[in-house]
Amino acid sequence: MKIYEKAPAKINLMLDVLHKRPDGFHEVEMVMTMVDLADRLEMVELPRDTIIISSQAGYIPLDEKNLAFQAARLIKDRYDVKKGVHIHLDKKIPVAAGLAGGSSDAAATLRGLNRLWGLHIPIKELQQLGAELGSDVPFCVTGGTALATGRGELLTPIENPPQCWVVLAKPPINVSTADVYTRLKSNQITKHPSASNMIAAIQSGNFHEVCGQLGNVLEDVTLKLHPEVQHLKETMMKLGADGTLMSGSGPTVFGLVSKESKVPRIYNGLRGFCREVYAVRLLT
Numbered sequence: 001m002k003i004y005e006k007a008p009a010k011i012n013l014m015l016d017v018l019h020k021r022p023d024g025f026h027e028v029e030m031v032m033t034m035v036d037l038a039d040r041l042e043m044v045e046l047p048r049d050t051i052i053i054s055s056q057a058g059y060i061p062l063d064e065k066n067l068a069f070q071a072a073r074l075i076k077d078r079y080d081v082k083k084g085v086h087i088h089l090d091k092k093i094p095v096a097a098g099l100a101g102g103s104s105d106a107a108a109t110l111r112g113l114n115r116l117w118g119l120h121i122p123i124k125e126l127q128q129l130g131a132e133l134g135s136d137v138p139f140c141v142t143g144g145t146a147l148a149t150g151r152g153e154l155l156t157p158i159e160n161p162p163q164c165w166v167v168l169a170k171p172p173i174n175v176s177t178a179d180v181y182t183r184l185k186s187n188q189i190t191k192h193p194s195a196s197n198m199i200a201a202i203q204s205g206n207f208h209e210v211c212g213q214l215g216n217v218l219e220d221v222t223l224k225l226h227p228e229v230q231h232l233k234e235t236m237m238k239l240g241a242d243g244t245l246m247s248g249s250g251p252t253v254f255g256l257v258s259k260e261s262k263v264p265r266i267y268n269g270l271r272g273f274c275r276e277v278y279a280v281r282l283l284t
């Protein structure tokens with residue numbers, strides 16, 4: 001049997017860090033949503049007890065370091081599944097970009113294997129399994145739009161923001177999430193974005209209010225290390241975006257745009273100096 005799952009990218013509309021916890025993780029408040037830029041997973045059942053990962057992308061690990069592999073192994077171990085699976089990852093989401101590509105592949109693997117092997121695991125339980133793989137995985141299991149607290153795994157669904165275009169630009173630099181959190185001095189944050197204001201803006205359905213509430217405390221860290229990310233934000237605004245923000249720990253910057261007619265100018269202007277640019281819709 002063969003099944004398919006889509007694994008969409010996430011963006012953080014706001015991200016605040018409250019403090020560092022004794023377990024080394026940071027207590028966060030994030031409003032996350034999904035965009036229509038997705039990896040595609042093909043899962044084929046194998047009669048023998050093995051997990052095979054393949055991909056057209058030459059730049060991701062295909063062994064136990066792959067998050068889809070880890071998700072498959074976790075579900076096999078936990079539910080004592082003796083069958084195997086070949087997972088082919090058609091990667092479209094840029095890697096190590098702040099868009100949760102690996103986390104979404106892991107979440108899609110959990111959803112897919114639940115179907116492929118007829119395990120009937122409830123969604124809440126899939127999210128708990130996801131939390132063992134990474135802080136962003138539980139959100140990726142369900143998607144939609146949510147307030148994420150704790151280390152990112154405690155989720156409260158909220159309504160989707162007003163529909164708009166999202167232009168994403170990933171500069172060719174490497175950012176490590178762990179490094180960005182380590183460099184953040186959470187007691188020195190001067191301006192905290194507000195989750196409740198962002199939620200109120202979303203609930204009002206007012207696109208410009210949503211743009212006004214965009215904020216990410218990890219931006220300061222990544223922007224200091226890589227001034228080109230700041231340059232990308234400024235260029236997006238000059239080209240006509242209604243609001244811009246870095247997603248997660250970066251380095252991808254997204255611009256929200258309400259008018260479709262503005263999108264080609266922003267896209268083409270960015271493509272002039274950034275190879276990885278995407279113009280997509282929110283996944284609402």
Ligand SMILES: C[C@@](CO)(OP(=O)(O)O)[C@H](O)COP(=O)(O)OP(=O)(O)OC[C@H]1O[C@@H](n2ccc(N)nc2=O)[C@H](O)[C@@H]1O
Binds near residue numbers: 012027103136137247
């Ligand atoms: C920053 C965010 C925002 O959505 O996304 P990305 O930039 O990775 O997409 C997330 O918090 C990333 O989530 P995820 O990528 O799943 O991180 P994990 O694998 O759980 O953790 C990687 C490392 O980041 C740090 N970490 C992560 C989450 C958190 N709340 N506090 C932390 O300090 C820890 O050092 C951890 O070892």
Ligand SMILES: Nc1ncnc2c1ncn2[C@@H]1O[C@H](COP(=O)(O)OP(=O)(O)O)[C@@H](O)[C@H]1O
Binds near residue numbers: 061065089099106250
């Ligand atoms: N299925 C996967 N897709 C992409 N990256 C993966 C995957 N599995 C493991 N990785 C590794 O996870 C790291 C983070 O990748 P990714 O999830 O794309 O980034 P981010 O957490 O910034 O959104 C990369 O170093 C990559 O090598």
